[in-house]
Amino acid sequence: xxxxxxxxxxxxxxxxxxxxxxxxxxxxxxxxxxxxxxxxxxxxxxxxxxxxxxxxxxxxxxxxxxxxxxxxxxxxxxxxxxxxxxxxxxxxxxxxxxxxxxxxxxxxxxxxxxxxxxxxxxxxxxxxxxxxxxxxxxxxxxxxxxxxxxxxxxxxxxxxxxxxxxxxxxxxxxxxxxxxxxxxxxxxxxx
Amino acid sequence: xxxxxxxxxxxxxxxxxxxxxxxxxxxxxxxxxxxxxxxxxxxxxxxxxxxxxxxxxxxxxxxxxxxxxxxxxxxxxxxxxxxxxxxxxxxxxxxxxxxxxxxxxxxxxxxxxxxxxxxxxxxxxxxxxxxxxxxxxxxxxxxxxxxxxxxxxxxxxxxxxxxxxxxxxxxxxxxxxxxxxxxxxxxxxxxxxxxxxxxxxxxxxxxxxxxxxxxxxxxxxxxxxxxxxxxxxxxxxxxxxxxxxxxxxxxxxxxxxxxxxxxxxxxxxxxxxxxxxxxxxxxxxxxxxxxxx
Numbered sequence: 001x002x003x004x005x006x007x008x009x010x011x012x013x014x015x016x017x018x019x020x021x022x023x024x025x026x027x028x029x030x031x032x033x034x035x036x037x038x039x040x041x042x043x044x045x046x047x048x049x050x051x052x053x054x055x056x057x058x059x060x061x062x063x064x065x066x067x068x069x070x071x072x073x074x075x076x077x078x079x080x081x082x083x084x085x086x087x088x089x090x091x092x093x094x095x096x097x098x099x100x101x102x103x104x105x106x107x108x109x110x111x112x113x114x115x116x117x118x119x120x121x122x123x124x125x126x127x128x129x130x131x132x133x134x135x136x137x138x139x140x141x142x143x144x145x146x147x148x149x150x151x152x153x154x155x156x157x158x159x160x161x162x163x164x165x166x167x168x169x170x171x172x173x174x175x176x177x178x179x180x181x182x183x184x185x186x187x188x189x190x191x
Numbered sequence: 192x193x194x195x196x197x198x199x200x201x202x203x204x205x206x207x208x209x210x211x212x213x214x215x216x217x218x219x220x221x222x223x224x225x226x227x228x229x230x231x232x233x234x235x236x237x238x239x240x241x242x243x244x245x246x247x248x249x250x251x252x253x254x255x256x257x258x259x260x261x262x263x264x265x266x267x268x269x270x271x272x273x274x275x276x277x278x279x280x281x282x283x284x285x286x287x288x289x290x291x292x293x294x295x296x297x298x299x300x301x302x303x304x305x306x307x308x309x310x311x312x313x314x315x316x317x318x319x320x321x322x323x324x325x326x327x328x329x330x331x332x333x334x335x336x337x338x339x340x341x342x343x344x345x346x347x348x349x350x351x352x353x354x355x356x357x358x359x360x361x362x363x364x365x366x367x368x369x370x371x372x373x374x375x376x377x378x379x380x381x382x383x384x385x386x387x388x389x390x391x392x393x394x395x396x397x398x399x400x401x402x403x404x405x406x407x408x409x410x411x412x413x414x415x416x417x418x419x420x421x422x423x424x425x426x427x428x429x430x431x432x433x434x435x436x437x438x439x440x441x442x443x444x445x446x447x448x449x450x451x452x453x454x455x456x457x458x459x460x461x462x463x464x465x466x467x468x469x470x471x472x473x474x475x476x477x478x479x480x481x482x483x484x
Binding site for chain 2: 009010011012013014015016032047048049051052055056059079080091092093106107110111112113115116117134136137172175
């Protein structure tokens with residue numbers, strides 16, 4: 001049976017992630033409630049505004065279902081999605097979901113005029129040496145626990161990391177044509 | 192057209208999709224907006240309804256006030272400059288705003304030329320009434336388009352007119368044969384390559400948002416169903432009886448625009464919406480959406 005990859009669609013660039021998932025021939029579903037979440041084998045939390053996400057997650061009673069989902073199934077989070085999944089972050093009125101044991105600093109490179117595109121270095125066996133990282137008001141991973149494996153770097157900054165079922169990135173693979181990272185998530189974490 | 196700079200500009204617009212961008216005039220309102228779930232705030236000295244009431248020349252906001260708002264919230268902060276006033280835009284970029292709205296709500300500085308937005312690193316949003324105007328602004332470098340609507344009116348009718356116009360012209364372009372495109376581009380007054388893009392993709396090359404008259408959760412749901420990807424709400428929130436509750440309700444209605452039960456629930460227990468104006472009550476010379484071309 002083919003797997004269904006949900007994309008949390010409360011706000012943000014969820015449509016871009018869904019486009020990539022469809023290109024990789026998986027079924028996809030926009031998740032805005034518990035009923036939809038239950039139909040998913042894995043989930044993507046997209047880029048967007050983390051304050052808006054967490055606000056809606058709590059208002060809609062999605063916190064507990066998402067935490068339960070993330071204890072068993074695979075979740076990928078990009079940018080704001082990473083902030084939502086982190087153990088700790090700065091400047092938020094809301095607790096993140098604590099599904100991956102790392103600490104994040106929000107908007108750590110500055111404002112929009114400091115946003116940038118740069119090659120990042122993937123530390124995955126068999127991966128292409130370089131990947132174009134799109135960093136938009138991006139966060140920084142400032143601390144990781146031993147059970148979290150760094151998977152990519154921009155200079156000294158860890159820009160992608162994972163534990164056994166949660167994959168996070170500070171940049172936006174969904175905004176580039178290169179499908180490698182989504183494909184890596186699907187083959188390594190979902191299948 | 193997706194060079195790296197433009198990819199970053201459109202990328203931020205992508206991150207704002209499915210959300211609500213709220214007009215605020217001070218740090219306290221900005222906090223209320225952020226806490227209610229706004230994806231960004233628009234910092235301006237007077238909201239459009241007051242600009243309309245006060246008259247006089249409306250200009251870019253004071254940088255001090257913009258900085259106070261930037262310090263108060265972590266979501267993106269936008270600000271408006273006058274149409275054609277590239278020096279105001281340079282100042283806003285220097286202040287570090289995340290998006291500039293070259294806006295008809297302020298008094299135009301140039302009656303012929305809009306800003307050449309490709310020169311800036313900061314992304315721009317511009318208003319439009321129809322597809323030709325949208326594509327002209329994108330040609331100049333806008334990374335996001337919004338309907339003009341009629342700001343400060345509390346009346347959704349102009350925003351609906353503009354969104355429907357853009358959508359129906361996009362559908363029309365898709366029915367045209369290649370040999371009919373040049374004539375259509377000429378009639379629209381739009382760059383030919385961008386008309387070709389619309390024919391090929393069935394949408395604008397940048398996100399298409401809605402603005403100008405949204406006052407209720409139902410207005411927000413209406414604009415999303417008509418094809419808006421995000422809603423700007425100006426006077427509608429802070430001119431209502433209950434800004435905090437209304438802000439939250441409009442956020443909810445924007446996320447669940449296609450779920451009437453949720454929009455109904457969000458609309459319950461709200462106080463009075465802003466009063467609003469009939470278009471016929473606004474003298475022709477005071478219509479903001481006629482500014483720019």
